[in-house]
Amino acid sequence: MKKFLSFLIALAMVLSFGACSGEAEPETEEIVPARGTVENGIYKNEAFGVIFSAGENWYFLTDDEIALSMGVAAEEIYGEGTEIAGDHIYDVYCVENTTGGTVSINYEDLGTIGGMTDANYYLETVMTTLLSSGAKDGVVDSSITNIKIGEYEVPCLDIVLEYAGTTIYQKVIVKQSGSWMATATLASLSEDEINDLVGMLSFE
Numbered sequence: 001m002k003k004f005l006s007f008l009i010a011l012a013m014v015l016s017f018g019a020c021s022g023e024a025e026p027e028t029e030e031i032v033p034a035r036g037t038v039e040n041g042i043y044k045n046e047a048f049g050v051i052f053s054a055g056e057n058w059y060f061l062t063d064d065e066i067a068l069s070m071g072v073a074a075e076e077i078y079g080e081g082t083e084i085a086g087d088h089i090y091d092v093y094c095v096e097n098t099t100g101g102t103v104s105i106n107y108e109d110l111g112t113i114g115g116m117t118d119a120n121y122y123l124e125t126v127m128t129t130l131l132s133s134g135a136k137d138g139v140v141d142s143s144i145t146n147i148k149i150g151e152y153e154v155p156c157l158d159i160v161l162e163y164a165g166t167t168i169y170q171k172v173i174v175k176q177s178g179s180w181m182a183t184a185t186l187a188s189l190s191e192d193e194i195n196d197l198v199g200m201l202s203f204e
Contacts, residue, residue: 054200140161149175
């Protein structure tokens with residue numbers, strides 16, 4: 001189970017930070033980046049307007065636990081003595097204790113990697129990165145569609161993977177805020193649960 005969890009954490013990192021430069025009209029919205037908070041099983045990042053209502057069966061990994069699973073020091077992901085590290089914010093990773101479902105939420109400043117891009121282009125680049133990574137041999141199916149999160153209609157990358165004889169269902173949902181892209185990566189061993197996880201995500 002620990003090896004499987006490490007695989008999902010590593011894959012979430014690949015999926016979250018896959019963008020490259022692209023050209024599009026910049027948005028005027030300015031974001032002051034900050035990490036979110038977790039209280040009573042609810043994750044909220046007010047800076048980016050992202051909420052995940054987990055519940056009592058969920059465990060939120062500490063920064064050190066995520067870094068340990070990645071095989072790196074925590075300051076390599078989060079910075080040392082700072083609220084955020086550079087232009088990527090690996091904000092939260094949580095696990096449903098009974099089913100093993102996982103959710104990671106991360107942010108990337110596209111303005112620092114060669115130019116602005118829109119959410120669809122970003123997600124297409126994430127998919128390209130996945131298919132060129134070490135996880136590509138396990139990808140059974142992948143497609144990009146639009147999905148409703150509250151009043152927002154946003155692009156979503158659907159992925160089906162095979163890992164060590166296990167089928168993994170993933171959804172990568174993105175929301176653009178100014179030059180920043182919020183990426184929520186949901187993973188489950190059940191198609192039904194993956195849809196439930198989408199219902200626990202909301203944008204403001």
